[in-house]
Amino acid sequence: MNVYDRILFLFICLNGSIIITLVTPGSLTIRFLYLFVSIYLIFTSFLGRHNIFCNPFNPYIAYRLVLMVTMVLQIPRSLIKGINFSEETYVTILLTVLSFFITMDIVAYFIPKVMNIPVIDFTRNRAPVSSYFFVVIYFMGWLFRVYSLSSGLFYGTFFATQLMITTFSNIIGQLNNIGLLALIGYAIFSSRRKPNLIVFIMIIGEIVWMLISGSKAAIFYVLLPIIFIYFYKSKYRVGWKSLIIIISLLFLMILFFQMVKDYRIVVQKYSLGKGLSFQLIIVAFKSTLEDENIITNLVSNLGEIFDNVLDRLNWAYYYGALLEQPTLLQEKWYGRSYLPIFFWWIPRAVWPEKPQVSVGNWYGRTVLGWTYNTRSEGAITLWGDAMMNFGILGVLIIQIIWILVVFLIYRLGFSLGNWGFFFLASVYVRLLLGLEQNAAVPLVAIQQSALVIWIFSLITKMFIWLYNNFKLRRTLRRTYG
Missing domain, CATH: 1.20.120 (Four Helix Bundle (Hemerythrin (Met), subunit A))
Structure with a gap:
């Protein structure tokens, strides 16, 4: 502009x-x-x-x-x-x-x-074969998703509300998330500065998976990192065209929110708490899309749908609901909800009574007055969590710590080449939307992502070594017979 x-x-x-x-x-x-x-x-x-x-x-x-x-x-x-x-x-x-x-x-x-954010060098730590590795990982991630669905191990956003926490819950959740990490990794390590057909296919696959899991907000976790990546790879600049594209994407997101809501209603109707199955997914999709007036109804109810989306994003209400209960605010936690940030890695098999990372379910029942049987979570917000721990002083302190941590992660992501940017892109949405949860939730998720990406980097080195070794042997065989 x-x-x-x-x-x-x-x-x-x-x-x-x-x-x-x-x-x-x-x-x-x-x-x-x-x-x-x-x-x-x-x-x-x-x-x-x-x-x-x-x-x-x-x-x-x-x-x-x-x-x-x-x-x-x-x-x-x-x-x-x-x-x-x-x-x-x-x-x-x-x-x-x-x-x-x-x-x-x-x-x-x-x-x-x-x-001062440094300029990233996308050629650093990148081998031509790296992008192929992430295509393989994406395929393997979908194989596990199919296995988790067929074996009752599905741990998506929607049915996590009806599953008990198990020893392997975090592992299952991370494995189901590998597809999204593979998409982000391929977009970064590919030499192309603009998305190609493979990227679009992966995006569609991830959005379908988010729909299956019944997560309305998860579309942000798919689209925002990809837009973030190509904004820097293509050195894009904001203009009126950008604003039109953003408004169009927001419109599509609102329609997606309503479709997911309709899908979840159908799943609740037919599942009867038994969990997902391939047949149920097909029935739910068919029932959601079979209405020939679906687009007309979505457009005609756009105002109501938009209002529902804004309700979901109303962090002011969630924070205010806690402030309206001064008696509850007197029951200080004195840092108890921050402990999982440092001890999340201890297996539940070793510590069966390990505190849950999120206090969202407690917040939903205690503050928002939920009475139905669910493990869904209310948005206590970063400030509400700090208020419950140390009062207004906690709010002021946590803001300083949070801002420093976020900018250090952001700066680190640009300083470490492709792998650092991979880590930053994978946690970027957590850094932004993590404000609606207690601090332990995004900070634990960031640590888990860092661990998974570090494992990816080790496997990638092995993959590249095997590929180069195989290529060298084939060249020698052709040269010397």
């Missing part, structure tokens, strides 16, 4: 914030604070060295975009919908978001080296 387009975009956003402030019900304090936080985020996103037009994937900008949707804009929406939080709760939510970004700006000012 040229300078005039940027000024126009800034003008539109500022006027939008002012209009929203004027039409929002609520006290003058809430509306003034909302306007102040909005303007602060807009100006820091559009101006300065790190701005949305240079690199929207930089955490400095990406967090502003995410929290604008999930926290700031949710305040006027919640007020309009009549969510009766106290004024103190709404003010606390806005001040929490503001303190998060002020903390980020302070870190950027006093530790500028953390913000």
Whole structure:
């Protein structure tokens, strides 16, 4: 975008914030604070060295975009919908978001080296045969998925709510996730700067798998890393075309969310708690798609579907629901929910009573009032988790730690060549969306991803050695008979 387009975009956003402030019900304090936080985020996103037009994937900008949707804009929406939080709760939510970004700006000012992201060299640590290795791994990942479905070992997002935690749950989950890692690895280690047919086939395969598992949000875990990778590989720059593509993708995601919801209803209807089977998957797909008016119904109900998606992304509500229970907040955990960050690797066979990594199920039952039998999880948020551990002081401390960890991982990913970028791309969504969970969940997942990728790097070296050795022998045989 040229300078005039940027000024126009800034003008539109500022006027939008002012209009929203004027039409929002609520006290003058809430509306003034909302306007102040909005303007602060807009100006820091559009101006300065790190701005949305240079690199929207930089955490400095990406967090502003995410929290604008999930926290700031949710305040006027919640007020309009009549969510009766106290004024103190709404003010606390806005001040929490503001303190998060002020903390980020302070870190950027006093530790500028953390913000200086090096240019990645995609030729580093890359052998031509590396991409073939990930195609093989992708195929093997699907073989295990078929085996897990046929053997009752399926541990996807949807049916994880009905399975007991077992000794091998983490292993099963990682093996079912190998296909996505193989897709990311192939996109990075391929010499092509733009996605080819193999990448598109893998993407379709992963989206189908996410649909089977019944995960609505998981489409972000497929598409966002791929967009992230090719943004850097092709050295893309943000323009009006980019905005049109992003809006189109968001529209498709909303439709995907509704299709997954319909699919899950069918699975619940026919499974009766017995688990998935190939026949049930076919029946569910057929039932979901057999409605000849499916597209018409989706378009006609687009407003309601969009509202449901925003409800799912309403982190402000989840955080506010906890703030509305001062008695519960007095029962401090004093770091108990952070212990799994350091002890997750201990096998459950050795420690049967090992604490669960996530406190989302506790949060759903205790704060949100869930009464039905499920292992689904509510979004306690990073700040709610910190508040339960150490109160407001914990919120301020965890923000500093989180921001430093995220930027160090981001910088490390660019410093270590393809393997470092592979690790960064595989955990990037966790770094962004991990804010909706207690800190242990994304941090444990990041450690597990690092371990899996390290194993991949060792196997890849063996694969390349065998390939080169075989190629050398074949050359010698042809040369000398």
